[in-house]
Amino acid sequence: MAAPKGNLVVGQSGGPTAVINESLIGVVQEALKHESIEGIYGARNGVEGILREDFIDFRQESASNLEAVAATPGAGLGSCRFKPTEEDCKKIFQILEKYGVRYYFYIGGNDSALSAGIVNKIAKDSGYELRVFHVPKTIDNDLLVTDHCPGYGSAAKYVAQAFMGNDADNRALPGIKIDICMGRNAGWLTAAAALARVNPGDGPHLIYLPERSYTLKQILDDIDAVYQKNKRALVAVSEGVADADGHLFLQSEKIRAELRELGMEKIIESFEVSGQVEDLSGGAKKDAFGHIQLSGSGALADFLSAVVKTYLFRKYNKKARVRADTLGYAQRSMAGVVSEVDALEAREAGVAAVKTAMIGDIDGSICFRRIKTGFGKYLCEPFRASLEDVSGVNFPKGMKQYRPMEDKLIVEAGNDVTPEFIEWARPLLGTLPVKGLLKGVPVKKA
Amino acid sequence: MAAPKGNLVVGQSGGPTAVINESLIGVVQEALKHESIEGIYGARNGVEGILREDFIDFRQESASNLEAVAATPGAGLGSCRFKPTEEDCKKIFQILEKYGVRYYFYIGGNDSALSAGIVNKIAKDSGYELRVFHVPKTIDNDLLVTDHCPGYGSAAKYVAQAFMGNDADNRALPGIKIDICMGRNAGWLTAAAALARVNPGDGPHLIYLPERSYTLKQILDDIDAVYQKNKRALVAVSEGVADADGHLFLQSEKIRAELRELGMEKIIESFEVSGQVEDLSGGAKKDAFGHIQLSGSGALADFLSAVVKTYLFRKYNKKARVRADTLGYAQRSMAGVVSEVDALEAREAGVAAVKTAMIGDIDGSICFRRIKTGFGKYLCEPFRASLEDVSGVNFPKGMKQYRPMEDKLIVEAGNDVTPEFIEWARPLLGTLPVKGLLKGVPVKKA
Numbered sequence: 001m002a003a004p005k006g007n008l009v010v011g012q013s014g015g016p017t018a019v020i021n022e023s024l025i026g027v028v029q030e031a032l033k034h035e036s037i038e039g040i041y042g043a044r045n046g047v048e049g050i051l052r053e054d055f056i057d058f059r060q061e062s063a064s065n066l067e068a069v070a071a072t073p074g075a076g077l078g079s080c081r082f083k084p085t086e087e088d089c090k091k092i093f094q095i096l097e098k099y100g101v102r103y104y105f106y107i108g109g110n111d112s113a114l115s116a117g118i119v120n121k122i123a124k125d126s127g128y129e130l131r132v133f134h135v136p137k138t139i140d141n142d143l144l145v146t147d148h149c150p151g152y153g154s155a156a157k158y159v160a161q162a163f164m165g166n167d168a169d170n171r172a173l174p175g176i177k178i179d180i181c182m183g184r185n186a187g188w189l190t191a192a193a194a195l196a197r198v199n200p201g202d203g204p205h206l207i208y209l210p211e212r213s214y215t216l217k218q219i220l221d222d223i224d225a226v227y228q229k230n231k232r233a234l235v236a237v238s239e240g241v242a243d244a245d246g247h248l249f250l251q252s253e254k255i256r257a258e259l260r261e262l263g264m265e266k267i268i269e270s271f272e273v274s275g276q277v278e279d280l281s282g283g284a285k286k287d288a289f290g291h292i293q294l295s296g297s298g299a300l301a302d303f304l305s306a307v308v309k310t311y312l313f314r315k316y317n318k319k320a321r322v323r324a325d326t327l328g329y330a331q332r333s334m335a336g337v338v339s340e341v342d343a344l345e346a347r348e349a350g351v352a353a354v355k356t357a358m359i360g361d362i363d364g365s366i367c368f369r370r371i372k373t374g375f376g377k378y379l380c381e382p383f384r385a386s387l388e389d390v391s392g393v394n395f396p397k398g399m400k401q402y403r404p405m406e407d408k409l410i411v412e413a414g415n416d417v418t419p420e421f422i423e424w425a426r427p428l429l430g431t432l433p434v435k436g437l438l439k440g441v442p443v444k445k446a
Numbered sequence: 447m448a449a450p451k452g453n454l455v456v457g458q459s460g461g462p463t464a465v466i467n468e469s470l471i472g473v474v475q476e477a478l479k480h481e482s483i484e485g486i487y488g489a490r491n492g493v494e495g496i497l498r499e500d501f502i503d504f505r506q507e508s509a510s511n512l513e514a515v516a517a518t519p520g521a522g523l524g525s526c527r528f529k530p531t532e533e534d535c536k537k538i539f540q541i542l543e544k545y546g547v548r549y550y551f552y553i554g555g556n557d558s559a560l561s562a563g564i565v566n567k568i569a570k571d572s573g574y575e576l577r578v579f580h581v582p583k584t585i586d587n588d589l590l591v592t593d594h595c596p597g598y599g600s601a602a603k604y605v606a607q608a609f610m611g612n613d614a615d616n617r618a619l620p621g622i623k624i625d626i627c628m629g630r631n632a633g634w635l636t637a638a639a640a641l642a643r644v645n646p647g648d649g650p651h652l653i654y655l656p657e658r659s660y661t662l663k664q665i666l667d668d669i670d671a672v673y674q675k676n677k678r679a680l681v682a683v684s685e686g687v688a689d690a691d692g693h694l695f696l697q698s699e700k701i702r703a704e705l706r707e708l709g710m711e712k713i714i715e716s717f718e719v720s721g722q723v724e725d726l727s728g729g730a731k732k733d734a735f736g737h738i739q740l741s742g743s744g745a746l747a748d749f750l751s752a753v754v755k756t757y758l759f760r761k762y763n764k765k766a767r768v769r770a771d772t773l774g775y776a777q778r779s780m781a782g783v784v785s786e787v788d789a790l791e792a793r794e795a796g797v798a799a800v801k802t803a804m805i806g807d808i809d810g811s812i813c814f815r816r817i818k819t820g821f822g823k824y825l826c827e828p829f830r831a832s833l834e835d836v837s838g839v840n841f842p843k844g845m846k847q848y849r850p851m852e853d854k855l856i857v858e859a860g861n862d863v864t865p866e867f868i869e870w871a872r873p874l875l876g877t878l879p880v881k882g883l884l885k886g887v888p889v890k891k892a
Contacts, residue, residue: 068882074614168520298744
């Protein structure tokens, strides 16, 4: 079917990544090649910009500036955290129609696939030809269908490089170092810490993921064992670590009970008090237990650091050097730390979305299928999946609309990843820095 | 004077940097060229390794492995936080003598220059020819005499790139973002955030440094003003930010009094409670006020975030998006984020130390003198300073033994750096990533 003449709108949504602009510029550069595409518009701040008819004209941007934007983290058009209602989607469709838009591209996570799907259905029902494509992005790598998500490789590279450095630092000044990684529902990003291992004995020595549940006892025993063996321990912990009920540690009755047994209940109480300050702003959500959500703060790191320090001090009557960092926004936005593979694929996803939209009156989401894996052999190709499959909208109620790490990627004890994960993830990070270790032949004592 | 035949010992001390191994390998590679240097020994964990006679043999390391180690963050020999007493220094000297050491190189901060100076004096007094050199390193850039310190450029590059990314992220999802940077006594590293500015309107919009003192009112007014103007604000805060009495914010009676006036005293109390958990481990130091030292935790970030959020919510009855990160250890150890200029100079400092030691029976610390500054014109050369001048050991009591930022580098209001700082610092960071911004010509409303 011939591609209809008309305008194009592209938007970006959700948390930015280091390469979300690669996808944006991929859409724009491919669009510039097609005569049937007239205006190439960018919606500022995703669907919010569409609703307020706030578009910019990509034909006014120079090719060199487009390349500079592609290489910049953050969403160049601005992003939004807004999940449009059915009503909003109707309005979005009306505005797209009013602006003569025939091509609509939305770069985002599964909520974006969902809203794109709703707009698409409204257009279909109205008999208006609108070619709607979702271009996936997320550092969490938890989207359905695709082998992996653009954005993940660069975030994983950041995590791996941070752990490489933390490991070298921890070797130099031995102690226990805990790093909290992003990813509330899925452990993909935390697991990438394992790619920091280069030399024998390299950390991270322990990895805790949201796909499994933990007791404080397991974590303390694990850390204690590694510390006694190596005199140091580097530990990766997902911000989503939870107890057997699925409750986050700082909101867990089970963890509280364990602390009570350990005579450390004061610790969690103090973090709860500190969490409550958020409440003053009138906005903090409480969970089922009436506790405050502490995401985005340094509280989990500080909490684990305090518990580990106290536990080891009481057990050995000797102070251990315990430090904890919360890796923070740099995971998704560090300038200059980009996986070349991720950047290329993110660009390719944008290009493929436009190319596929030109084939016929179809719609969908651009996913990746892995053809070959392994060192030096990695090969992926983009393919079109349905908006419904990617958003999980037709899933039975209660079924997860995101993709957790498969069992085979996590060791039995739940505190590390398997070699299969390493093989799967390694190509996605592109080049990694060298990590040297002195052979260290001892000089004979004089 | 002919260089005496004998062995060489090199050690590393204090917090590692991204390029401290460049200096180490510089010492080793230059030493390999001089016939009078026989054994080339590395002391594990600095002076601790000397005291336990724990040396490794650099002649057993391959050239390629030395290069890999040079490119790795952290201290390849291991580091220590140990400040030797006069008695320890005597023992160190005896061990060096026992091992036939004639060349002693110690890579570290001003405490390292101090202990090297003591060992040097003991050797002189004994009539034993020992050539002692200090090779400076610190991410804080607060050593005396030198124009800047090896280690600073790479840490500054990390901070600048983190802020470039945070700024792009903050543009995409506007709100207030606060990042806490390392540097308790001096603001050099926090100030490097200013190098993230590329395009008009780029953050950081405010920078708070330990060289100045602040009231909570100033910071809240500053942030409020920037936020009202730009709908967003990116803020760099030194971990050493203090009140007019020089007390850190979380330990300040003045800040507490301000919070009382604002009806927010609950906030600081809760952070104090959370600080007290450290006390369970029996090790936390208390300051003059009996408060707990909170360094190395996420508490300052979480505290400022809570205060700003609460303040703006109360003033405008509208929730602002406020986020805060504590940049953490990645500032000093991120693998792969290294300033080329810093790496070259760190190597050069190690090389220059050995070269200078071969000239005659002299000792000292290798500093840098700036010959030319400005874009594309930067030129520095190493020179020898005395151990005493660099350690500040002969300073009158009460005089600072570290180097704060000069007044001319900070704006009058204390909340930003001057163009002079930017000109001074820019060459030290080496190449920085591009940061593109869409021109954003609006599409005419339909």
